[in-house]
Amino acid sequence: MYVAETFVSLQGEGMLVGTPSHFIRTSGCNLRCRWCDTPYTSWLPEGERRNVPALVAEAVSSGLGHVVVTGGEPLLQREIGELTRRLRAADLHVTVETAGTLASDFECDLLSVSPKTSNSDPQGERRAAHRRIRGDREPLRALLARCGEHQVKFVISDGDDIPEVLALLDEIGPVSPDRVLLMPEGRSAREVAAKAPLVAALCLQHGFRYTPRLHLDLFGGGRGV
Ligand code: SF4
Numbered sequence: 549m550y551v552a553e554t555f556v557s558l559q560g561e562g563m564l565v566g567t568p569s570h571f572i573r574t575s576g577c578n579l580r581c582r583w584c585d586t587p588y589t590s591w592l593p594e595g596e597r598r599n600v601p602a603l604v605a606e607a608v609s610s611g612l613g614h615v616v617v618t619g620g621e622p623l624l625q626r627e628i629g630e631l632t633r634r635l636r637a638a639d640l641h642v643t644v645e646t647a648g649t650l651a652s653d654f655e656c657d658l659l660s661v662s663p664k665t666s667n668s669d670p671q672g673e674r675r676a677a678h679r680r681i682r683g684d685r686e687p688l689r690a691l692l693a694r695c696g697e698h699q700v701k702f703v704i705s706d707g708d709d710i711p712e713v714l715a716l717l718d719e720i721g722p723v724s725p726d727r728v729l730l731m732p733e734g735r736s737a738r739e740v741a742a743k744a745p746l747v748a749a750l751c752l753q754h755g756f757r758y759t760p761r762l763h764l765d766l767f768g769g770g771r772g773v
Pocket residue numbers: 577578579580581583584585586587589590591619620621647
């Protein structure tokens with residue numbers, strides 16, 4: 549499969565925030581978010597071909613109990629089913645992070661789905677395709693129906709995003725509010741901090757969870773964190 553990087557870090561977002569984890573970041577994405585924080589997996593994908601047994605062996609040798617398969621869009625990878633099944637067979641807790649636009653066959657212990665809203669739309673020639681792909685709810689419904697343990701994360705740019713988030717949840721629901729996480733948009737700790745009070749207030753108002761972007765606070769972002 550096409551892999552941009554593997555690394556060990558603390559999970560930066562979501563219900564397992566702070567958990568030491570081995571990350572497998574695949575390269576290639578069917579979306580083009582304007583604020584993508586890993587453009588080397590989407591706008592200008594980089595990486596190398598890695599085989600599944602080697603990736604599993606590397607994850608096991610990390611000595612950590614948690615593996616996060618992320619991207620890019622990992623569900624684009626033909627070997628995603630084989631990879632996730634082998635990781636789980638090795639007694640590893642597997643989180644799969646996806647935008648939820650594909651309903652590929654795979655296994656996980658936690659489905660971490662981050663549906664994209666209009667605040668992600670890019671300018672230019674990729675805009676129409678991005679909007680069409682992110683607007684298809686069928687893969688998202690299928691994933692949520694299939695994967696028991698799940699979280700649904702939204703990137704929030706400002707308060708105007710909330711009506712769209714609520715409408716999307718209605719379309720794919722029911723999703724328990726304590727499985728819905730809001731996180732501030734930002735590619736730096738400073739940008740995230742500027743939006744944090746607004747996002748915290750929205751979480752209190754709607755009963756959603758707030759998620760930090762811990763990797764930005766601790767490591768400043770960039771590759772390998
Ligand atoms: S779905 Fe994720 S990897 Fe793909 S463009 Fe959007 S933020 Fe980047």
